[in-house]
Amino acid sequence: MQIQKILSIALVPLAAFVIDASSVAQSACPSSAALTPPPESPSRGAALYDAKCGGCHSLDANRVGPKHRGVFGRKAGAVPDYHYSVALKKSNIVWTAQALDCWLQNPTAMVPGTKMGFRLSNAQERADIISYLKTQTAKP
Amino acid sequence: MIETIGLKSRRSILAGTATTLSAAGALALLGKPAFAAGAATKGANTAQDVSLLNAALGLEDEGIAAYQIGAQSKLLTPDVLKVAVAFQDHHKQHREDLIAAITRLGGKPVEPKKLGEYATSLNAASLKDQTGVLRLALKLERGATNAYLGIISSLGGSDLYVLAARTASDEAFHAAILGNVLGEPIPQKAPMFG
Numbered sequence: 001m002q003i004q005k006i007l008s009i010a011l012v013p014l015a016a017f018v019i020d021a022s023s024v025a026q027s028a029c030p031s032s033a034a035l036t037p038p039p040e041s042p043s044r045g046a047a048l049y050d051a052k053c054g055g056c057h058s059l060d061a062n063r064v065g066p067k068h069r070g071v072f073g074r075k076a077g078a079v080p081d082y083h084y085s086v087a088l089k090k091s092n093i094v095w096t097a098q099a100l101d102c103w104l105q106n107p108t109a110m111v112p113g114t115k116m117g118f119r120l121s122n123a124q125e126r127a128d129i130i131s132y133l134k135t136q137t138a139k140p
Numbered sequence: 141m142i143e144t145i146g147l148k149s150r151r152s153i154l155a156g157t158a159t160t161l162s163a164a165g166a167l168a169l170l171g172k173p174a175f176a177a178g179a180a181t182k183g184a185n186t187a188q189d190v191s192l193l194n195a196a197l198g199l200e201d202e203g204i205a206a207y208q209i210g211a212q213s214k215l216l217t218p219d220v221l222k223v224a225v226a227f228q229d230h231h232k233q234h235r236e237d238l239i240a241a242i243t244r245l246g247g248k249p250v251e252p253k254k255l256g257e258y259a260t261s262l263n264a265a266s267l268k269d270q271t272g273v274l275r276l277a278l279k280l281e282r283g284a285t286n287a288y289l290g291i292i293s294s295l296g297g298s299d300l301y302v303l304a305a306r307t308a309s310d311e312a313f314h315a316a317i318l319g320n321v322l323g324e325p326i327p328q329k330a331p332m333f334g
Contacts, residue, residue, distance in 0.1 A: 050279060050282075050283075051282055051283065051286060052283070052286045052290070053283070054279050054280070054282070054283035055199060055280065055282070055283025055284040055285075055286060055287035056195070056198075056199060056283065056287055058261070061260070061261040061262070061263070062261060063198075063202060063261050063262075064195055064198040064199050064202060065195075085191065106294070107294070108188055108192075108294045112185070112188065113187070113188065113191065114191070115191050115192070115194070115195045116192075116195065117188075117191075117192035117195070117290070117291035117294030117295065118286075118287055118290035118291055118294075119290050119291070119293055119294060120290065
């Protein structure tokens with residue numbers, strides 16, 4: 001009983017840390033779009049990526065924002081040769097579909113202090129871009 | 141610091157292309173401050189605003205560099221070069237507007253990278269003809285339009301909304317001209333940006 005009590009106290013901070021990224025993502029999301037994602041299209045996403053993200057981002061070069069190839073499943077702030085905000089580097093976010101959906105809805109709410117303020121309110125466009133990024137895996 | 145097209149030639153070119161000047165550029169020529177942001181922003185997260193405006197400044201620096209790379213490529217005809225120089229001047233005005241806003245908010249404007257760094261990140265070595273240069277410019281202008289429209293709701297004051305919206309309008313103007321030169325069809329659906 002005593003051991004259980006000690007363990008439960010000890011695990012509280014650990015549990016808080018583990019759920020940190022997802023809870024931040026969920027609390028920052030103005031909608032629950034991730035629960036009912038619209039049908040996604042990587043080909044539409046490619047064109048949208050060019051038009052909506054291409055002002056600052058490329059797949060293979062750091063520009064105003066970091067390069068995106070391989071972003072899916074990557075830890076936020078992890079491209080070694082890009083200068084991130086301290087806030088994003090410390091965010092402990094992993095770029096899942098849900099995290100990216102949240103991020104694109106309101107990045108400054110998800111990670112206050114980030115350098116990215118671009119918001120994409122259209123859920124379909126977000127889903128398409130995320131599905132496109134999912135296909136742009138890291139080069140071997 | 142980026143080397144830019146010679147002032148003398150730029151002025152003579154601008155004299156013949158006055159109709160392409162943006163509202164911000166026209167105000168600047170009249171000697172009026174094109175933007176007086178910062179002081180009136182109340183209750184905003186100024187550090188966040190500075191961070192977002194610095195990202196926009198990075199976007200403008202890249203745009204200035206892209207037109208410089210195009211101008212130095214010797215791939216542009218004289219007429220197209222004139223337009224490129226005029227557009228670059230607009231981006232320089234945007235740059236000044238952003239620096240003024242960042243400074244008034246108490247922030248430090250980011251410095252531009254070296255031209256060679258922009259050339260690498262924009263893959264300038266792949267540009268083989270005028271069409272390629274214009275396609276790159278169109279992609280950047282279109283992206284910049286959407287970027288400015290996309291940050292408006294993240295900014296902390298109406299004066300900053302105006303700055304972003306006004307700059308987005310200039311970028312959209314550039315994109316429309318470039319799309320027309322490249323023979324792109326008129327978009328069938330509105331809104332075209334945002």
